[in-house]
């Protein structure tokens with residue numbers, strides 16, 4: 001990135017940690033997360049809001065980090081896929097993805113996980129139709145989606161038993 | 163791709179925002195960013211300055227006004243879907259908003275941004291035209307009130323001046339019962355075509371979106387005795403919105419959307 005661009009000092013809260021950063025206003029939140037903070041779990045695909053690979057949570061709700069500028073995330077809590085991953089092992093939803101073969105190349109997976117986890121957090125009894133509707137904003141080129149839906153259903157049912 | 167460089171201001175109040183627009187001719191409002199930022203990422207739009215209005219709480223209000231609702235321009239689509247007051251007084255607005263994009267898009271996109279963007283297939287533009295809502299806009303010169311008919315001029319074109327900001331949308335409560343239907347290839351896509359219809363007694367109206375250069379509302383003097391009559395009547399009306407012969411397919415979709423929307427009323431949904 002060119003260094004001559006004017007930078008703005010911001011405080012960014014990501015996964016519970018506050019970072020002080022100098023950013024150019026034109027840098028997307030996705031690029032700030034990846035390039036400034038090394039949080040490369042957030043993937044960048046289309047940069048036009050369509051694919052969902054860059055999905056993160058802003059104050060607990062899924063948003064496109066390619067359609068927000070890093071400067072705009074000041075004063076909010078940003079959560080990335082690293083933030084919903086336990087320090088050792090996998091979350092129940094991640095385990096369900098593994099067990100149900102819900103990923104192949106894995107490019108879509110962080111966005112899928114964040115969307116599905118946000119849905120289950122808000123609605124632990126989400127029905128298959130609601131799960132499919134929520135995931136319709138995340139594209140996957142590999143799995144054909146069925147295994148992803150299976151995984152989310154399994155995580156939902158495991159959560160219900162717990 | 164990445165956007166061109168721009169100056170960035172966070173406006174703390176409507177006054178600050180309109181002052182910035184007055185002082186900087188190259189400035190543009192940044193609301194939810196769900197239409198503007200894709201254009202900037204592809205360098206189809208290169209504003210020299212962005213005035214971010216996301217922190218202006220005064221623009222994020224929903225209130226009862228006369229028989230309808232006054233909705234601040236910064237109210238996000240997902241809130242339109244979930245808000246209790248809207249569900250109670252203007253459920254058709256919640257229904258329309260639920261068809262916008264995907265959850266993550268609705269969590270950011272705003273009603274003001276959708277109306278300023280004026281996509282001919284936008285659900286909220288259609289609803290404003292269907293219910294003949296009023297847009298309240300402000301600049302350093304003062305306040306203007308424009309009806310939806312005056313505001314929407316055509317393809318992505320409105321009567322908004324570059325120095326003006328939409329502050330509020332006033333939507334009167336509908337008379338009669340209403341239905342909404344749209345046809346999309348996948349959930350979350352922009353509609354190929356859609357319809358909002360109303361019925362009171364034998365008469366009512368239909369508003370189509372996604373065909374033509376902006377949504378249009380047509381009076382219906384008689385909804386017809388049966389599906390056949392209704393289909394023929396709607397087909398004739400929809401022809402008036404066709405821009406070219408090759409839109410025949412779209413016209414068929416539009417007619418079917420209106421039929422479905424009407425059926426919704428009949429089924430009491």
Ligand SMILES: Cc1cc2nc3c(=O)[nH]c(=O)nc-3n(C[C@H](O)[C@H](O)[C@H](O)COP(=O)(O)OP(=O)(O)OC[C@H]3O[C@@H](n4cnc5c(N)ncnc54)[C@H](O)[C@@H]3O)c2cc1C
Nearest residue numbers: 049193194195196197198263271272274275276278284328
């Ligand atoms: C994948 C995807 C799918 C989508 N699907 C749909 C869909 O099915 N239906 C649909 O209707 N929309 C859809 N959208 C667009 C979405 O509704 C946008 O939220 C909306 O069009 C713009 O609102 P915004 O708040 O994001 O505005 P922004 O992108 O911030 O701004 C859009 C334009 O409006 C101007 N503006 C914004 N606020 C104001 C204001 N208060 N006063 C004056 N000017 C203002 C900006 O300067 C800019 O020119 C989709 C978007 C994406 C990315």
Ligand code: FES
Nearest residue numbers: 045046047052066
């Ligand atoms: S990269 Fe953000 S939605 Fe595709």
Ligand code: FES
Nearest residue numbers: 104106140141142
């Ligand atoms: S696993 Fe490859 S895109 Fe989904």
